[in-house]
Amino acid sequence: MPPKDDFDLHAFLPYLLNQAAEASSLGFQASYKGRYGMLRTDWRVLFHLGIHGRMTAKDIGERAKIHKTKVSRAVQRLADRRFLTRERDESDRRSEFLELTQAGQAAYRDLRAIAQEYEARLTARFSAEDTVLLKRLLVELAR
Amino acid sequence: MPPKDDFDLHAFLPYLLNQAAEASSLGFQASYKGRYGMLRTDWRVLFHLGIHGRMTAKDIGERAKIHKTKVSRAVQRLADRRFLTRERDESDRRSEFLELTQAGQAAYRDLRAIAQEYEARLTARFSAEDTVLLKRLLVELAR
DNA sequence: AGGTAATAGTTGATTTTGTAACTAACAACG
DNA sequence: CGTTGTTAGTTACAAAATCAACTATTACCT
Numbered sequence: 170m171p172p173k174d175d176f177d178l179h180a181f182l183p184y185l186l187n188q189a190a191e192a193s194s195l196g197f198q199a200s201y202k203g204r205y206g207m208l209r210t211d212w213r214v215l216f217h218l219g220i221h222g223r224m225t226a227k228d229i230g231e232r233a234k235i236h237k238t239k240v241s242r243a244v245q246r247l248a249d250r251r252f253l254t255r256e257r258d259e260s261d262r263r264s265e266f267l268e269l270t271q272a273g274q275a276a277y278r279d280l281r282a283i284a285q286e287y288e289a290r291l292t293a294r295f296s297a298e299d300t301v302l303l304k305r306l307l308v309e310l311a312r
Numbered sequence: 313m314p315p316k317d318d319f320d321l322h323a324f325l326p327y328l329l330n331q332a333a334e335a336s337s338l339g340f341q342a343s344y345k346g347r348y349g350m351l352r353t354d355w356r357v358l359f360h361l362g363i364h365g366r367m368t369a370k371d372i373g374e375r376a377k378i379h380k381t382k383v384s385r386a387v388q389r390l391a392d393r394r395f396l397t398r399e400r401d402e403s404d405r406r407s408e409f410l411e412l413t414q415a416g417q418a419a420y421r422d423l424r425a426i427a428q429e430y431e432a433r434l435t436a437r438f439s440a441e442d443t444v445l446l447k448r449l450l451v452e453l454a455r
Numbered sequence: 456a457g458g459t460a461a462t463a464g465t466t467g468a469t470t471t472t473g474t475a476a477c478t479a480a481c482a483a484c485g
Numbered sequence: 486c487g488t489t490g491t492t493a494g495t496t497a498c499a500a501a502a503t504c505a506a507c508t509a510t511t512a513c514c515t
Contacts, residue, residue: 183336188454190333193326263463311331406493
């Protein structure tokens with residue numbers, strides 16, 4: 170019979186990170202899924218384009234650390250909804266420049282506002298210093 | 313043309329959490345996937361059984377906050393590998409008690425050691441106080 | 456130039472997850 | 486008892502993620 174054990178799973182960092190990430194993702198998803206029928210990858214791509222403007226799928230993948238097939242399919246979905254346009258790069262015809270349309274920009278601004286609200290709600294329970302520290306440590310861990 | 317924008321995605325908490333969680337999960341996965349061909353849910357279930365001993369699928373699901381279908385399938389995989397045994401609860405024949413076999417316990421101890429090493433490596437770059445604070449905030453966020 | 460390797464992006468096959476419906480067993484209430 | 490409602494766990498089907506293979510184009514190398 171397996172004996173009890175004092176290893177604390179709830180103090181295991183990868184486990185904790187997953188729980189927190191899951192909870193916050195679901196919470197945020199609840200905010201935007203109703204509005205546009207978007208997947209997580211979709212809004213990430215939308216945000217990158219909203220923030221940086223015109224860029225290629227490859228650049229998005231690198232910056233956001235999303236695999237190219239995921240980016241490709243998210244771009245397709247966003248293009249289907251007329252949230253972005255594709256334009257072949259004539260100096261290197263393998264890649265294409267992506268750019269938000271008016272509708273895409275509007276959706277981005279809308280979602281950005283929701284994101285900022287959500288962020289505020291999440292961090293409201295922490296002191297400003299704690300929040301800064303938390304983010305610093307998370308950035309460290311992400312590398 | 314979409315203008316640049318000063319919203320900082322890398323300071324958006326759900327995004328940061330996902331990046332950190334992803335990175336740490338992958339890192340840990342690299343440690344155990346080679347050893348046993350296990351999925352994330354599998355080792356979670358294994359850990360719960362290793363820590364708490366004999367318990368039902370329902371209990372595992374509740375404690376770990378894993379949906380019952382995921383638990384069910386993880387239990388099946390672990391049973392296939394002879395890592396656990398199932399025993400019907402005769403006082404309530406709907407549920408069954410799960411318990412690690414010798415092989416299951418050995419795998420658990422092995423993975424636990426790897427987890428502890430990995431944890432140590434992850435937190436090595438932080439001060440003890442920072443680590444404590446980080447975990448406290450993550451627990452907060454997970455609720 | 457010609458051949459080989461590398462790169463951007465897409466597509467298809469296989470796994471894994473999520474959702475809903477199902478079976479079997481128990482509970483509660485008349 | 487008998488009907489209705491719940492619960493533990495499984496299964497079936499749809500949505501999504503993963504991985505490999507593919508097309509088209511460019512870069513490298515001799």
